[in-house]
Amino acid sequence: MPQNDKQTLTHRASRFATTHIQYQSAPLFLMRQQLATILETARNAAPTILSRAEFETFKAGIAGPNGSLTAAMKSMASVPKDERPAVGKLLNQTKSEIEKIFANTLARIEQNEIAARLGAPIDPSLEPPDVAVGSIHPLTQTREEIAAVFHKLGFTIADGPEIETEWYCFDALNTPPDHPARDMQDTFFFPPATRCPDAPKHATEAYLLRSHTSSVQIREMLRRPPPLRIIAPGRCFRRDTADATHSANFHQIEGLWIDENVSLRDLKCVLDFFAREMFGTNAQIRLRPSFFPFTEPSFEMDIKSPNLGRLSDRWLEIMGCGLVDPNVLKNTGHDPTRWTGLAFGMGIERIAMLRYGIDDIRHFYANDLRFLRQFA
Numbered sequence: 001m002p003q004n005d006k007q008t009l010t011h012r013a014s015r016f017a018t019t020h021i022q023y024q025s026a027p028l029f030l031m032r033q034q035l036a037t038i039l040e041t042a043r044n045a046a047p048t049i050l051s052r053a054e055f056e057t058f059k060a061g062i063a064g065p066n067g068s069l070t071a072a073m074k075s076m077a078s079v080p081k082d083e084r085p086a087v088g089k090l091l092n093q094t095k096s097e098i099e100k101i102f103a104n105t106l107a108r109i110e111q112n113e114i115a116a117r118l119g120a121p122i123d124p125s126l127e128p129p130d131v132a133v134g135s136i137h138p139l140t141q142t143r144e145e146i147a148a149v150f151h152k153l154g155f156t157i158a159d160g161p162e163i164e165t166e167w168y169c170f171d172a173l174n175t176p177p178d179h180p181a182r183d184m185q186d187t188f189f190f191p192p193a194t195r196c197p198d199a200p201k202h203a204t205e206a207y208l209l210r211s212h213t214s215s216v217q218i219r220e221m222l223r224r225p226p227p228l229r230i231i232a233p234g235r236c237f238r239r240d241t242a243d244a245t246h247s248a249n250f251h252q253i254e255g256l257w258i259d260e261n262v263s264l265r266d267l268k269c270v271l272d273f274f275a276r277e278m279f280g281t282n283a284q285i286r287l288r289p290s291f292f293p294f295t296e297p298s299f300e301m302d303i304k305s306p307n308l309g310r311l312s313d314r315w316l317e318i319m320g321c322g323l324v325d326p327n328v329l330k331n332t333g334h335d336p337t338r339w340t341g342l343a344f345g346m347g348i349e350r351i352a353m354l355r356y357g358i359d360d361i362r363h364f365y366a367n368d369l370r371f372l373r374q375f376a
């Protein structure tokens with residue numbers, strides 16, 4: 001007999017002979033159907049679930065107290081004893097399948113939540129968008145450029161206090177008590193009891209907001225011996241009413257060079273170099289005799305440059321300068337027969353206004369982005 005026929009026969013015989021067992025298997029059969037339905041329903045519903053709330057309802061419908069799988073598990077009680085291992089095995093398989101569906105669904109919801117929080121996907125290979133980044137304020141840019149020019153000539157940066165004493169700001173700089181700059185109308189003085197440990201006093205003089213950075217000359221000369229070559233950028237304060245060319249708070253850069261045999265020729269060379277670096281190689285300078293208490297002789301320096309737009313080819317005053325007055329050297333303990341010096345002082349605002357054609361000093365302090373972005 002061919003093998004196949006033999007098998008068929010055996011099979012038929014066993015079916016015929018086991019009618020009783022088939023009857024016994026009904027719970028298994030029904031359970032298999034019931035569980036298959038639960039599983040299929042879960043598999044179909046899972047992809048449509050989008051939120052945690054929907055997920056909780058979905059889960060309760062299967063595994064909650066009134067859930068379909070819970071009901072199937074309860075029906076174990078009515079399964080005949082000898083069927084229980086097979087039915088139990090089936091239940092456990094289904095349960096673990098369902099748990100996988102729950103876990104996957106929840107993981108997908110969590111992924112979506114994270115993605116929603118992160119926003120649209122980014123492409124790191126794209127060019128950055130054209131957003132405005134911060135930029136350096138034009139006064140800071142100008143200050144740094146001026147400092148870079150003097151750095152080439154060996155000047156280093158010195159710093160001094162903005163709250164200064166009358167002695168450093170005026171007396172030591174050979175400025176007599178009746179000088180107009182010392183008037184209450186021109187300078188901000190502090191009440192007599194004011195204490196300011198950052199700016200040690202010479203004696204019992206008053207504190208004030210420094211009206212120029214020339215006070216740093218004195219502090220530097222007292223701090224270290226010559227030769228010295230410094231510039232001192234910083235804020236100054238005067239009792240000015242704000243208008244297009246005046247501000248109660250403005251910025252200066254002071255310069256000082258003390259050595260043996262510093263001459264007027266050195267002054268002209270330093271300032272000529274500065275003018276060419278800042279205003280173009282074809283810029284010219286002119287020194288006009290003037291007066292400052294701390295220099296002798298004293299000058300106003302003018303520049304003329306073809307690179308200044310509507311201000312081109314006109315003489316424009318940009319700073320005060322001169323040779324350090326012997327009294328200033330004496331006041332700081334230097335022998336004026338040995339030491340000589342040159343000094344100069346300029347307003348940073350004025351230099352920036354000339355270079356960029358700015359017609360109102362108040363633009364620097366208004367924080368108007370339309371103005372500031374032009375220097376970005």
Ligand code: DAH
Binds near residue numbers: 255343345346
């Ligand atoms: N301190 C002066 C001012 O504020 C500027 C100045 C003039 C500084 C001549 C100097 C100088 O060092 O030599 O107007």
